[in-house]
Amino acid sequence: MNAKNASPKISIEKLVKEFDGKTVLKDISLSVDAGQSLCIIGTSGCGKSVTLKCLLGLITPSGGSIKVDGLEMVGQTRSQREATLKKFGMTFQFGALFDSLPIWQNIMFRPLQQGDVTRQAAREEALHIATQLGLRADVIDQFPAELSGGMQKRVALGRAIADKPEILLFDEPTSGLDPITGGVIDNLILDAVKRLGATALTISHDMASVRRIADVVAMIHEGRIIWCGPASKMHESGIPEVDQFVHGHPEGPLTNKKTVTQQKAQA
Amino acid sequence: MLNFIANIGKASLNFLASIGRLTLFAAAAIRWTIFPPYYGKQLLRQMLDIGFYSLPVVGLTTLFSGMVLALQSYTGFARFSAEDTVATVVVLSVTRELGPVLAGLMVAGRIGASMAAEIGTMRVTDQIDALDTLSTRPMQYLVAPRLLAGTLCLPILVLIGDIIGVLGGYLVGVYQLGFNPGVYLSRTMEFLEISDVTLGLIKAAVFGFLIALMGCYHGYNSGRGAEGVGHATTNAVVSSSILILISNYLVTALFFG
Numbered sequence: 001m002n003a004k005n006a007s008p009k010i011s012i013e014k015l016v017k018e019f020d021g022k023t024v025l026k027d028i029s030l031s032v033d034a035g036q037s038l039c040i041i042g043t044s045g046c047g048k049s050v051t052l053k054c055l056l057g058l059i060t061p062s063g064g065s066i067k068v069d070g071l072e073m074v075g076q077t078r079s080q081r082e083a084t085l086k087k088f089g090m091t092f093q094f095g096a097l098f099d100s101l102p103i104w105q106n107i108m109f110r111p112l113q114q115g116d117v118t119r120q121a122a123r124e125e126a127l128h129i130a131t132q133l134g135l136r137a138d139v140i141d142q143f144p145a146e147l148s149g150g151m152q153k154r155v156a157l158g159r160a161i162a163d164k165p166e167i168l169l170f171d172e173p174t175s176g177l178d179p180i181t182g183g184v185i186d187n188l189i190l191d192a193v194k195r196l197g198a199t200a201l202t203i204s205h206d207m208a209s210v211r212r213i214a215d216v217v218a219m220i221h222e223g224r225i226i227w228c229g230p231a232s233k234m235h236e237s238g239i240p241e242v243d244q245f246v247h248g249h250p251e252g253p254l255t256n257k258k259t260v261t262q263q264k265a266q267a
Numbered sequence: 268m269l270n271f272i273a274n275i276g277k278a279s280l281n282f283l284a285s286i287g288r289l290t291l292f293a294a295a296a297i298r299w300t301i302f303p304p305y306y307g308k309q310l311l312r313q314m315l316d317i318g319f320y321s322l323p324v325v326g327l328t329t330l331f332s333g334m335v336l337a338l339q340s341y342t343g344f345a346r347f348s349a350e351d352t353v354a355t356v357v358v359l360s361v362t363r364e365l366g367p368v369l370a371g372l373m374v375a376g377r378i379g380a381s382m383a384a385e386i387g388t389m390r391v392t393d394q395i396d397a398l399d400t401l402s403t404r405p406m407q408y409l410v411a412p413r414l415l416a417g418t419l420c421l422p423i424l425v426l427i428g429d430i431i432g433v434l435g436g437y438l439v440g441v442y443q444l445g446f447n448p449g450v451y452l453s454r455t456m457e458f459l460e461i462s463d464v465t466l467g468l469i470k471a472a473v474f475g476f477l478i479a480l481m482g483c484y485h486g487y488n489s490g491r492g493a494e495g496v497g498h499a500t501t502n503a504v505v506s507s508s509i510l511i512l513i514s515n516y517l518v519t520a521l522f523f524g
Contacts, residue, residue, distance in 0.1 A: 113304075
């Protein structure tokens with residue numbers, strides 16, 4: 001993050017989002033430079049996913065500004081938004097692969113829908129991407145339901161990078177995976193981001209993953225950014241909420257209550 | 268008392284808001300059936316699902332309905348020596364009323380539920396958001412082909428169902444009630460008019476549209492989790508069945524005569 005940079009790749013200013021009178025995002029301001037990898041951390045329900053959805057235009061913000069390459073995203077028409085969306089590749093928390101399509105069509109969904117490639121060329125490209133991601137060649141003819149969680153995450157990553165986007169968004173890329181598979185996914189993300197020269201924005205609870213893939217970390221708490229800095233300085237933030245989250249302590253300002261074990265010990 | 272009135276007001280406002288949302292959804296869906304890009308493969312898949320795979324259930328329903336109708340009308344008409352009108356009653360009942368309504372209700376149960384469950388699952392697993400981020404309009408990719416397929420396929424399905432229903436009546440009339448085959452067939456065709464068949468097909472097109480609309484609408488607006496998808500599926504079947512019966516009366520009244 002560099003708030004003073006003249007032309008950040010992504011710039012979010014004073015983002016606010018209300019749902020039925022409840023303010024989920026109170027004041028989110030972030031900027032991400034081109035080629036940088038930013039991780040957003042925070043407890044469940046703090047507004048991380050809402051921020052990402054606002055960035056993609058899936059949710060209309062109640063206030064504030066989101067700029068990509070200096071272009072305002074809030075209030076764009078559908079066709080303007082579609083042009084901007086081409087810059088994005090996104091992986092969802094649970095993969096969100098299309099159940100009715102085989103893997104190769106999942107990976108090459110956007111180029112196929114836009115008529116940019118023939119089916120034969122798309123199949124070959126999907127095979128190439130799948131191989132890069134460590135998937136067996138025969139997997140491309142299978143359907144998502146036939147794959148393990150780790151394989152689905154790889155396919156989702158393949159779909160995100162197939163159109164060579166400038167910005168990659170990852171929503172909990174390692175959730176539900178064992179540590180080894182999670183580490184493999186992290187390496188694939190790092191490799192893809194480096195190969196494409198892309199800017200990356202990741203949401204994660206997995207601190208090991210955050211340490212591996214992030215240049216910069218921002219923590220959201222109660223709809224606000226409470227800390228943002230280099231990933232290597234996370235442990236030195238001096239903010240109790242950040243310390244608790246980074247170390248995974250059950251007791252602290254984020255939970256503000258004692259664990260059952262501690263209550264019993266006190267009693 | 269005031270609370271009671273306030274609750275009625277609240278329920279009425281919610282009902283009107285639901286109608287408004289459904290109307291906007293239908294308008295958007297119709298709009299995207301007209302404008303490109305067209306998803307031909309999606310359309311074919313839906314046509315196959317609605318038109319071809321529903322054929323056995325619609326065929327069986329109309330076959331046995333035609334058979335029962337022949338038996339029941341014979342029992343009734345025999346009381347005033349009007350047995351020879353059985354063939355006419357069967358063909359008119361099947362083409363004007365039973366064919367479209369029974370096929371509509373069967374397809375509502377089969378296709379309306381499956382559309383709501385499929386789209387609802389896509390909603391709760393973020394597949395609809397994924398479509399959006401991949402520069403594909405979900406309304407155009409998911410809803411428009413289903414709406415078009417429902418509207419086009421149900422009349423074809425009903426036409427086949429009509430023939431099977433009349434055949435059911437013929438089988439009972441000839442082999443059980445002892446009608447002469449030639450006389451039964453000539454009675455079947457004698458009073459049948461093109462408008463009888465077209466009325467049934469118009470109804471079928473309306474029913475097909477409503478079934479697809481309700482399936483897509485409830486699936487698209489499905490709540491979170493398995494429970495949300497379950498509710499969406501139930502609502503799709505119930506609402507499309509009710510709308511079939513209401514629109515059946517309205518279309519019949521419109522073309523009455």
